Amino acid sequence: MNYLVDSHVHIDSKEFNMDRGKVLERIKEKMDFVVNIGCDIKSSRIGVEYSKKYPFIYATVGIHPENIGNYSYDTEKELERLAKNPKVVAIGEIGLDYHWMIDPKEEQIEVFIEQMKIAERLGKPVVIHTRDAMEDTLDVLSKFPNIKGILHCYPGSVDIALKMQKNYYFGIGGVLTFKTAKKLIEVVKGIDISRLVLETDCPYLTPEPYRGRRNEPIYVEYVAQKIAEIKEMSYEDVIKITNENARKAYNI
Template identity: 55%
Template sequence: MKLVDTHCHLDDERYDIDREELIKKLEEKMEFVVNIGFDLPSSIKSVEYSNSYDFIYAVIGFHPTSISEYSEEAENSLRELSKNKKVVAIGEIGLDYYWMEDEKEVQKVGFRKQMKLAEELNLPVVIHSREAMADTIEILKEFPKVKGIFHCYPGSFESLSEIPEGYYFGIGGVLTFKNSKKTVEFVKKVDISRIVIETDSPYLTPTPFRGKRNEPSYVQYVLEKISEIKNIPFEEVLRITTENAKKIYGID
């Protein structure tokens, strides 16, 4: 059975030296990968890759650290891009109070506008939230029709009940880190029907490659760790999380 990566950034400059080679290699191992935009150029690139390769899908949107670039014109560009059939969600969008490139209020306005856009286009969302859990959840609740993926879920099992039911949790390389107690605890308790697997390549490389450039096929190590934590056979973890990913992204 082939692997799935629900979140990667193959447009990142760290792939400039061997991107085509890497994609060829991935094509053999991966059922599909989803390339995630964080501003307009990366969203356009995501769509370009999805047009060039059957197994690549695109997510388009403005990351909270790029939110100052979000304008009416930019929103219309996303609308235009979303007409492409391989665009499966709006993202990654949300709040980042760690980097704080823009004021909280500015981030919230941009987040709400993109949630509204997802609702209008009937697309799910990919959420990025860093040190902003309460405000993120508050905004998600304002859009009860919208579903999505909580990427690299940073919360505890306790805050899970606050998150609307239509959301899946993206689990990645962090789970394999030595200091990942919170994520391990979360994975132990959460129902596997709400987990999807991601790498966030080129970032968050799992053990045993931590520190090196990440790549989508390394979901293997995340799957192995979940299998171990939940005591579910690897193939079963892969099968269920693949189904979850297809369901939320509307991929058949």
């Protein structure tokens, strides 16, 4: 059995328009499953369609903090409607991005909280995007002690991870393979393998040896290899354990 899982993909992205069929074939051949992550209403809808069509695709629905400009009551109703599809496994990616700061902090926090409430109402986990905004992110999450999920592309410290690990898994991607990944390597060392999930965030953040090219789900294998090396475990154990982690995180 192949245990490879990519817990965070954007297969709907235009970077796959030329050869999406081939990318899907490679997933089918080499992987257990992937989770297509919604960033806005359009990608959320497409993700749900993929999840209906392909047995190896699950989906999340949500509005990324860079796309909250038109967030309204209608957006919320549509997200709830989409989230009721059986293979929608989480609300996300939601959160805060103070790096790009497309919308002011206050608005980002408000929409983040509204979407956390959707997850609460529907009893779903969340996929969190946080960039240069850890303190405010933790503040919002602390208001929802019963919600679980994944802190995607985990940018925090070991200390924060140890505090959050009761409810959250930590998404680790291609950045781990970069030469500049010293800090992230220490973070991966400090978090137990039972709390890590693998992701590519494709088409972005392509791991070595393909850095600079378009990313795709099967490259998650390079992240697994790097984790095996850091944790002095076998590659097989890493993909098997992180597969179980992703299933638990998403209730699959």
